[in-house]
Amino acid sequence: MDPQQKAKQEAYQKLVKEHSPKPNAWKHVMWAFLIGGAICVLGQLMLDIFTKLERTETEAAAATLAAMIFLGAVATGLGFYDDLAEIGGAGTAVPITGFANTVVAAAMEFRREGIILGMGSKMFVIAGPVLVFGILSGFIVTLIRALLTGLF
Amino acid sequence: MAEKRIGQQTIILSNPPRIISHHCTVGPMEGRGPLAKYFDDILDDDLLGQTTPEKAELAILEQTINKTLNKKSLFVQDIQFYIAGDLLNQIISANFSARSIDTSFLGIYSACSTFTQGVGLGAILIDGGYADKVLSATSSHYQTAERQFRYPIELNVKRKPTNQHTVTGAGAVVLASDGDGPKITSVTFGKVIDLGIKDVNDMGSAMAPAAIDTLTQHLKDTGRTVGDYDLILTGDLSRQGKKMFTILAKDAGLSLGEKHQDAGVMIYSPQQPVGAGGSGCACSAVVTIGYVFKEMVQGKYSRVLIIATGALTNALTFQQGESIPGIAHAIVIEV
Amino acid sequence: MQYLIAFLVGGTICALAQLVLDHTKLAPPHVLVGLTVLGAILSGFGIYEPFVKFAGAGALIPVCGFGNAIATGMLQEVKRLGWEGLFTGAFEITGLGVTAAVVFGSVIALVSKPKD
Numbered sequence: 001m002d003p004q005q006k007a008k009q010e011a012y013q014k015l016v017k018e019h020s021p022k023p024n025a026w027k028h029v030m031w032a033f034l035i036g037g038a039i040c041v042l043g044q045l046m047l048d049i050f051t052k053l054e055r056t057e058t059e060a061a062a063a064t065l066a067a068m069i070f071l072g073a074v075a076t077g078l079g080f081y082d083d084l085a086e087i088g089g090a091g092t093a094v095p096i097t098g099f100a101n102t103v104v105a106a107a108m109e110f111r112r113e114g115i116i117l118g119m120g121s122k123m124f125v126i127a128g129p130v131l132v133f134g135i136l137s138g139f140i141v142t143l144i145r146a147l148l149t150g151l152f
Numbered sequence: 153m154a155e156k157r158i159g160q161q162t163i164i165l166s167n168p169p170r171i172i173s174h175h176c177t178v179g180p181m182e183g184r185g186p187l188a189k190y191f192d193d194i195l196d197d198d199l200l201g202q203t204t205p206e207k208a209e210l211a212i213l214e215q216t217i218n219k220t221l222n223k224k225s226l227f228v229q230d231i232q233f234y235i236a237g238d239l240l241n242q243i244i245s246a247n248f249s250a251r252s253i254d255t256s257f258l259g260i261y262s263a264c265s266t267f268t269q270g271v272g273l274g275a276i277l278i279d280g281g282y283a284d285k286v287l288s289a290t291s292s293h294y295q296t297a298e299r300q301f302r303y304p305i306e307l308n309v310k311r312k313p314t315n316q317h318t319v320t321g322a323g324a325v326v327l328a329s330d331g332d333g334p335k336i337t338s339v340t341f342g343k344v345i346d347l348g349i350k351d352v353n354d355m356g357s358a359m360a361p362a363a364i365d366t367l368t369q370h371l372k373d374t375g376r377t378v379g380d381y382d383l384i385l386t387g388d389l390s391r392q393g394k395k396m397f398t399i400l401a402k403d404a405g406l407s408l409g410e411k412h413q414d415a416g417v418m419i420y421s422p423q424q425p426v427g428a429g430g431s432g433c434a435c436s437a438v439v440t441i442g443y444v445f446k447e448m449v450q451g452k453y454s455r456v457l458i459i460a461t462g463a464l465t466n467a468l469t470f471q472q473g474e475s476i477p478g479i480a481h482a483i484v485i486e487v
Numbered sequence: 488m489q490y491l492i493a494f495l496v497g498g499t500i501c502a503l504a505q506l507v508l509d510h511t512k513l514a515p516p517h518v519l520v521g522l523t524v525l526g527a528i529l530s531g532f533g534i535y536e537p538f539v540k541f542a543g544a545g546a547l548i549p550v551c552g553f554g555n556a557i558a559t560g561m562l563q564e565v566k567r568l569g570w571e572g573l574f575t576g577a578f579e580i581t582g583l584g585v586t587a588a589v590v591f592g593s594v595i596a597l598v599s600k601p602k603d
Contacts, residue, residue: 009348016349016357019395021313023509028310029502036501036549037494043544044493061547062580066587068548073591076306077599085308086425090504092308093515094522095497095548096584101308103588107596109304112204119596123589126307129520130550131585135577137524138557141531142573146565295601305601309515310508351512 028089035088039095043068065096072097076104102126156279159373161366162340168486169278169286171271172331175220176441177212178434179294179320185420190442191321192219198294198320205295206240209322213238213249213291216322220287226326231255232283235274237266238291238433239318240300245291253287263462264359264388265342266290267323267437268481272339274327275483284329291322292432301352301467314354314392315427319419323437334448338484340373342366344464346477352470356393356416356428359461362478363389364400366459370482371406378406382453383413385444386480387436387460390416390429415439415460436460440485448487455486489543496545519550526554535559556580 001009046067050060072095075081081101085092092098103123110122124131146152158164175192183194195212202208213236221227234253236246237260250257262269267290274286295305297318303309327336345365349358363386371377378384389397394414401408415436416429440458447453459482470476504518513521529535535555539546546552560579564572578585 009346012347012361013349015399016354016396019392019399020354020357021392023313025506025509028509029505032505033498033502037498037545040493040497040545040548041490043497043548044490047544047547048489058580062583064544064547065584069584069587070591073588073595077595079306079599079602081308082306085310088308088501089310090508090515090518091498091501093519094501094504094550096550096553097548098308098519099550099553099584100588100591101306104592104595105304105306105308105601107592108306108599108601109299111596119593123592126303126516127588129516130523130553133520134523134527134554134557134581137527137554138530138561138577139573141528141558142561142565142576145531145562146570146573151565152570 031087032089032091034091035084036091036094039091039097043095068096069100072100073104076101077108099127099130159369161343161369162338162373163276164338165275165279165336167279167329168335168337169275169327169329170331170333170335171325171445171485172328172333173220173224173226173326174324174441174445175216175223176323176438177216177321178438181294181317181424181426182319182321182419182430182438185424187419187439187443190446191438192442205293205299206244209238209240209245209291209293209296210248212293212320213245213289213322214252216291217249217253217287217289217324220289220324220326224326226285228254231285231287231326233258233274233277233286235260235270235286235288236290237261237270239263239297246289249289262479262481263464264292264431264433264435265460265462265479265481266433267387267440268458268460268483269341271325271327271336272341272481272483275336275339278327278329286327287324288327289322289324290433290437292318292320292434294318294320297432311425311427312353313427314351314356316355316388316390316416316429316431317420317426318432319430319435319438321434321438323434323441325441334445334485334487336483337486338374340366340370340482342480342482344477344479346475348475350470350473350475352465352476354392355431355463355476356390357396358463358476359478359480360389360393360396360400362480363397363459363461364404366480366482367401368404368406370457378408378411381411381455381457383444383456384408384411385436385440385456385458386412386414387458388416388429388431389414389461390427390431392428393461418443444485448485455484458483458485492541493543493545496542497548500549500551522549522551523554526551527558530555530558553581553584556584
């Protein structure tokens with residue numbers, strides 16, 4: 001690229017940066033905190049209920065996750081979760097209900113291109129990276145831990 | 153030197169074609185905006201009873217075209233060229249709509265500046281004596297654009313303040329060598345300008361330099377000033393792009409003041425959840441057809457410069473880290 | 488008390504994620520992947536389990552809990568089976584969540600359409 005054009009580009013990018021709206025950081029963070037926290041409280045409520053019903057802690061935790069995923073899925077189906085996200089931002093994306101939302105929203109969206117090639121192949125289009133990198137990082141840390149503690 | 157050209161990029165239409173019929177349709181979201189009373193049709197259901205948003209966009213486009221023709225009892229046989237474009241891959245809405253329009257078809261693409269590109273080309277065909285009547289149309293749809301360029305509709309994404317909301321709607325005009333209606337007097341097709349903006353959440357800033365380039369070139373070519381126009385309407389820069397456009401205009405020594413409006417800013421109210429404003433091929437089309445033409449008839453404006461802007465990106469190139477070139481095509485409309 | 492801790496811890500994780508989204512060029516998928524990987528790593532160091540004991544749902548519900556569940560499942564299976572556990576363990580605990588998302592997602596996609 002010729003230097004003159006490059007200087008022009010850099011000057012404009014600097015100008016855009018200066019005039020970009022600054023997100024209202026504290027408001028965003030506060031809403032993420034409140035909504036994310038509220039979803040966790042709901043999870044805690046479920047956990048307490050299931051702890052009384054199930055035999056082990058692991059089972060109670062599993063039942064809680066399933067219930068939260070169910071809630072996230074239903075809220076997505078009703079067209080309500082994305083509106084909540086417009087306020088809550090990361091507060092709706094980070095909890096497990098957000099994971100459910102990514103799967104369900106993709107399934108709904110691509111259903112029109114068919115059950116198999118649409119819904120089936122694109123259901124994990126957003127959630128896929130979480131699974132892939134969760135598994136890869138889990139594999140590596142577990143391998144290291146097993147080697148260090150002599151589990152093999 | 154071609155005799156109908158002046159300056160570097162501007163074409164003067166010595167037999168200015170008239171816009172003898174026009175129609176615009178918008179979705180429910182646009183119908184809740186401040187321009188609602190100007191639109192010809194406001195849909196209650198943005199899917200128009202169709203099973204997919206792609207089918208809905210096509211249906212909206214076809215309905216708009218039919219109403220444009222019916223308004224002045226025109227028939228497809230009267231039309232010598234149909235020029236259309238949209239945002240979807242392989243401009244599929246335009247291509248499909250041409251199946252039922254039995255005439256020469258020119259499919260065009262310049263993203264959200266497709267409207268002025270189509271009208272400009274149509275006007276040149278008529279002025280040159282190659283056609284008596286040309287139909288030009290364009291469409292966009294929030295849901296089809298979202299799923300092609302961004303995320304599934306129901307996904308939990310918080311909009312950035314610079315994000316734009318694709319207008320659901322369509323606009324169509326019939327240009328003719330004679331008849332009544334506003335006339336197209338000159339056309340300035342823009343150059344592709346890329347100042348290296350890579351943020352897909354801020355298309356407005358990516359397009360503003362192209363809009364300024366087309367505006368300054370147009371003024372230079374014609375020897376006119378901002379004062380010669382009653383309104384300069386940029387297409388879908390939205391709030392952020394309008395801000396950058398205003399700064400660049402000042403740097404270029406132009407004082408626009410109240411004369412400059414942006415279709416993307418006008419179409420929604422600041423209270424609507426649309427980020428920085430509207431975008432999409434339909435944005436400049438419906439604001440021009442709905443608002444500008446009607447206000448011209450009312451006598452509010454007599455000479456208007458429409459500069460529709462387009463961001464030339466696709467869903468793959470931005471992931472590959474490419475920048476977003478902009479383009480802007482201008483047409484002058486007079487009554 | 489447990490509810491307050493869950494609220495504060497879960498809320499703080501979400502707030503930090505929002506800060507990253509607002510102040511970097513990262514998109515939501517990047518942040519979700521980052522948190523998941525963080526959860527798996529902390530789990531590998533044995534830090535996440537006491538964190539869950541302390542914060543309850545505040546540690547389980549955010550997506551880092553998902554990374555923890557993957558690593559915890561792998562470790563369980565390694566203890567049971569040896570090296571094969573590295574390959575069988577990922578879905579030991581998370582299989583339920585993934586299956587739930589697939590089943591509910593499919594059912595809902597069949598009955599519900601995206602709305603504006």
